[in-house]
Amino acid sequence: MYKNKQSKTIPCSFFNCIEKNFDKAARFIPIEKGLLEQIKACNSVYRMHFPVKIGKEIKVIEAYRVQHSHHKLPCKGGIRYSIKVNQDEIMTLAALMTYKCAIVDVPFGGAKGGIKIDPQTISKDNIEKITRRYTSELIRKNFIGPGIDVPAPDYGTGEREMSWIFDTFSSICPGDVNALACVTGKPISQGGVRGRKEATGLGVFYGIRELCRMKEDMLSVGLDVGLVGKKIIIQGLGNVGYHAATFFHEAGAIIVALAEREGAIYNKNGLDVSQVIFHLKNTRSILNFPGAKNIDNTEKALELECDILIPAALENVIHKNNVNQIKAKIIGEAANGPITPEADEILEKKGVIIIPDIYLNAGGVTVSYFEWLKNLSHVRYGRIEKRFSENMNAELLQVIENTCRKKISIEEKKIILKGAREIDLVRSGLEDTMISGFHKIRDLKKSSKIKNMRTAAFVLAINKIIESYEKSGIFP
Template sequence: MSKNQNKTGVYSFFNCIEKNFDKAARFISIEKGLLEQIKACNAVYRMHFPVKIGKEIKVIEAYRVQHSHHKLPCKGGIRYSIKVNQDEVMTLAALMTYKCAIVDVPFGGAKGGIKVDPQTISAENIEKITRRYTSELIKKNFIGPGIDVPAPDYGSGEREMSWIFDTFLSLRSGDVDALACVTGKPVSQGGVRGRKEATGLGVFYGIRELCHVKEDMSSVGLDVGLVGKKIIIQGLGNVGYHAATFFHEAGAIIIALAEREGAIYNEKGLNVSQVFLHLKNTGSILNFSDAKNIENTEKALELECDILIPAALENVIHKNNASRIKAKIVGEAANGPITPEADEILEKKGVIIVPDIYLNAGGVTVSYFEWLKNLSHVRYGRMEKKFSENMNAELLQVIETVCKKRISTEEKKIILRGAREIDLVRSGLEDTMINGFHKIRDIKKSSKIENMRTAAFVLAINKIIDSYEKLGIFP
C-alpha cells in the first residue's frame, strides 16, 4: 500500500495534492523549507457547536481552513455534506490557493465544511446551522471582506450565502463593505450576474482553447475545434449541466451523461436541456427517450469519445479503470477526479489531462468579480453602458451615410446594445481562462514538463513564491 493511501487502500485527498506539489517542486530552484511553507495549511479551525433541531440538541461538526496567507483575503466555498472531514477541507483549501494563483485572482486559498446532510434537514434547521456557523467564524475572526470570504460549494447556494451575509451584518453593523464578506449571493443582495454558470462556462472556455491548438490536437489525432467532438460528461449538477449546455451550443456532440443512478447514451447526441427537464420531472436521467440506459455509471466513462469531463466526484478514475478510458482528452471539471496512479496510466497512453486547479477556476474568478463589485459599490456596466450605446449609434449613423444603405432594425439592436453586467463578467472570465491556459502551456514547453498538471502546479508555486518575496517573507 502506498504511503499516500489510508488503511482502506483509498487515496488521501490531501496527500494526492501533496504528491502533485512534490512533482512540480522538482522544477523549482528554491530552498526546501520554503516549499514546505507553501504546501502547509496556515490555519485549521475545527469547531463543534450545539443547535436545537426539533426537540433535540444536536452537536454540529464544522471546519474552516485557511491554506495560505500569501494574499488576503482567503477565499473558498463552504461544503454541506455528511462526508465532510478535515482532510477533505484541507485539500480543497490547498486547491483554492493554487487555482487563485493560476488565474491571477489575488486571494489565498480557504475552504469550509459543515458535516450535515442538507437533503434530510429542513430549511429552517439549515438556516439555524448556517447562522451559528457564521457566528463561530466571526468570533475567531475567520470571516470578513479583507480576511476570509466564503462562497457556495457542494450542498450550498445563494440561500445559504444570503444567511451568512445577514448574520455577518447583524454582528458587524455599520461595516460599509459588509456585502463583500461572502460571494455567491443573490443578485438582489449584491451578487453578480453569471455566477451560477461560471464554473461550467470556465470548463468550456478551457477545453475550447485547448481544441484550438493544432499541435495539441495533432498529438491525440483530433481535428482543431469543438464542432463534432464527441463528449461524455459525468455529473449533471450545476457544473456539469452548464458545461454540457455550452459544449452543445458550440456544436459538440454530447453522447453520454452519467449520474449516480446510472448513465444514458446516444451516439448521435443528447439534447442537454431536454435531459435536464426529464431529470427534474422524474428525479433521474434514466429512461430518457432516444437514449440507451447504462446501469453502471462507471462504465459510461469507458465509452469511445474524444473528450471526457468528470464533473462530480473525486477519484472516479483510478488504477482499476484508467487503462479502459478511451477518451483522448480528460477535463477535470470536478476536484480530484483522477487518482495519482490513474494519472500515470493515462499519461503513458498519451491522454491530455486538463487539471482541476486550472479548469474549474471559473467559479472563484467570477466570485472575485462579485467581491470587487461589492467593494466598489457600483454595478458592472452602470457607468459605461449608455455611453457605449451612444457611441455605437453615432458610428452606425456614419456607416449608413457612407455606405448609403439602411441597416435593419434587428441588426441595429445587436450593434447598438451596450455591455450588460453578464457580458462583462463572461468577457472577463473568457480572457482569464484563455490567459491561464497559455501560461500553463508556455511553462510546459519551456521547462520540458510532460503534462499540464505539473506545469499548472509550477505556475502556481512560482506565483506564490513571487508574492512572498514581495512581502519580504522569503530571503
Template structure:
C-alpha cells in the first residue's frame, strides 16, 4: 500500500467503525431511535492529567477511564499503556467491551482505560509510580471497585501492574472484604485464576473451530469440515496471537505464515510455533527462521494464500485498499477492529466469512469474569468438588472392574480418576461460552436473514442490552 493510502487507513476513526457497525444492526431492531442512541453513547469519560516525579523532573501524565454502559454493574475492561492512547481509542474499546460481555452472557457493562506512556522506555520503578497514582485517581472519582468498575490487563500491561492496582486499592479501601475483586488478571498467588493468560487466544481457537464444524458454512467457502490440515496465517505474536497459533498447531492446522512488525516468515509446509518463539527469544526477531522465507512488508503476509487469516495485532489492517487482495476464506478477528467497514463490504461480496471481534476475542473477559467470581466467593475453583469427583470415579471404576473381571491399566485409571482442577473448569467454562455464543449469533443470522456474522453479533448484543434496560425499568 502506498504511503498516501496507508495514512488514510491509519486516520480512520476507530470509534466511527463501531458506530457504522452498530447502525447496520439497528435496522433489524424495532425500537425507538433515541433509545438506540443511549445504548451507543459512552456514559462516562474520565480524562486525567496527574504529575509524577520521574528522575529529577516532574512529568504530567495523560490517562483515561471510560465507562461505556451502566446497564449492568460493575463495568469491566482492560488498561493499556501506549504512547498512542487517545480518547477515541479508549471510547471505542469500552464500547466493544459492552457488546462482547452481552454476547457471551457476562454480566458487566463495558469499560476501558489507558495511560499515554511508552512502557518500553520507562523504568519499572516509574511504571509502578504511574500505575499507583492512576489507581488513586480512579478511587477518588469512584471509577474502580468490585461492584463499580473492574480493570484488567491490556496492551502494555500484565499481572505486575494488576498487582500494583490491587495493592493500592486495598491500602486506600480499609475493610473492603472483596478487595481482591477490584481488578482481574492478577497472579494466581494474589487471587488470579489459572488459564487467564491464554484465555483470549484459546477463545479465538474455540470460535474458529466451531465455525469449521459447520458443514453449510464450509461448503459456502469450498472447505472441508474440521480444522485439521487447514492453512492458517497469524498476524501478531503477542499473548493472543501466540496462544491462538499454539492451539491451532496442536489441533493439526498448518501455520504457513507468522507476521510481526519487522516482517513475516512463510513456509507452505508449515511452521513450528514453539520453535519460532525460541528463535524470536534468541535473536529478537522472527525473521531468518530456518527453512522459511522472509517477507519484508508484514502487510503482504495478509495477502498470501491460506484458508484462515487471524489478525491478532492492530486495528484497521484490512481496509478498502487491500481487501480485494485477501485470499483467505475465513478471517478471525483476534484483534480489536482489524477490518474496516469498507473492507467488510468488499470481503462479504467476495464470499469471505468474517468471525467478528466482539465475539471472537471475548475469551479474555469471560475468564476475567471467572476470576471475579472466584474473588467474591473466596474459594478457588475445584476445591469443593475435586476430591468428591475422584472418590466417586474410584467407586465407579471398582464396579466396572468387578463386573468385567478385568483390571484397567494404571495410566488409564489415573486419567479417569483425576478430579477437575481449576484450569480444567476454567477452560471448560470458556469452551462452553464460546460454543454457545457462536450458535446464538449463527441462529440469529439465519432467522433474521442478516448479511453477515458481525451484524448478527451486534443485533444479539443490542437486544441483550435492551432487555437489561427494560428489566431496570429505564426504557418505557
C-alpha cells in the first residue's frame, strides 16, 4: 500500500504486482506450469522473534530472512530496518533479487531480510545489540555464510550494520578464511569495495543513457539521441536518487524537478544537484531552494513536463488515479515497483518507454558481487595489474615519441600512464554489465515480438533460471 501527503491510498499489493508481471512473461515460455510455479515460489522463509534488552525493558524483536531461490548459491539480498517490515514484503523483494541477478548474470539466488524496528527512534547501542542478535540467529539456522547467504545494506541500514554482521559472524565462526565474504556493503577498511555507495544510482544512469543512444527508440517517443539537454525529474533523494541525479547532471541533462517526502522543487532551467544537497543538509528540507518553485504535494511533481521521469523512492507511486497526468516519454524505475500493473498498461498504450526495475536498479547487487569476489580472492582490484599497466604504457609512449620525434605533454602523459584503480575497474565492470543487460532485454523484446521491456526482462530472467535448473539436473 502506498499513501502520500494529499493523495489517496492505492489498493495494490506490491506482491501482486510482481506476480502479475511474472504471469505475463510466463506466456512466452513453453515450459510445464509446475516448473514455473517452482521458480515463482519462495524456497525458504525464516521468521524469528528474539528478545533484546533495551534500557530496563526486554523487547521482543520480529525479523525475517527469506531465500527465494536456490538455483544458484549463495543467495543474495539486503537487510532493511523498518517498522513496516512484513513477511509478504520481504518475500516479494527476495523474488525481485532472483530476477535481477539472473538478468545481469550475477551468480546468486535471490534473498532478502528485514527487522521490524524504527532505526530513527533507537539508539546506536541498541541497534548494534539487535543487529548482532539477528546475525547470531541467522548463523544458528545456517542462513548466512559466504557460500550460503550473503546479506547487504538496504533501507535503514548501511556500512555500520554490515560491519557488525561481519564481526559477529567471524566471532562465532572463527577460522573461516572467507569470513569477509559473509556480507557485502562493508566499509573499505573491512573488505568493502570502492564504488559500492553510488553503484545503484550509477547503474540507473548507465541503463537510461544506453536507451538514449538508441536512435530507433528515441524516434518512437519523439526525442533526439543522447542525454544532453534531456529534461529529467527525479523522485527521491536517498542514496539512489542522489547519485543518479549527480551523474545525469554531470552528463549534461537538465534536472528540472526533485521530489522528497515533504514536497518538491521545480525550475524549468534546471537545478544544481550539489547546491540542492547543500541546502538540504543546512535546512533539512529541499523546499525553499533559491530560484526554485515549491510544490507542496510531492506526487504532483511526477505530472510535470519532462522527457525522463525517474521514481527512486517508493512502490506504486504511479497508479490509475494519476497515470493520465504523466507527461514523461521515458520512465526509469530506480525504485522497486513504482508503477502499478493498471498504470503500466495505460502507459504502454500511450507509447511511453518504461525501463523496468528488475534491470535498472541491479547496479547495487552487481557491485556487491564484485565485493564478494574481492573478499574470496583476498586481494583488492588493481593491486596486481596497476603498476604493470603503467610501465607498459610508459614504454609504449616512449616508442611513439621516438617514432614521431615529438614530445607528449606532461598532462597528456599523466592521463595515458595512469593504471586502473579499484574504483575504475568496478565502474567499468558495472558499465559493461548494465549495457550488456540492456541489449539482451532489447534484443529479446524485438525477436520475440514482446510489447514492452518489463515483460522481456522477466522472460530473460526466467529463461536463465530454467537454464540453471536444467544444468543442475534438478528439473526432470
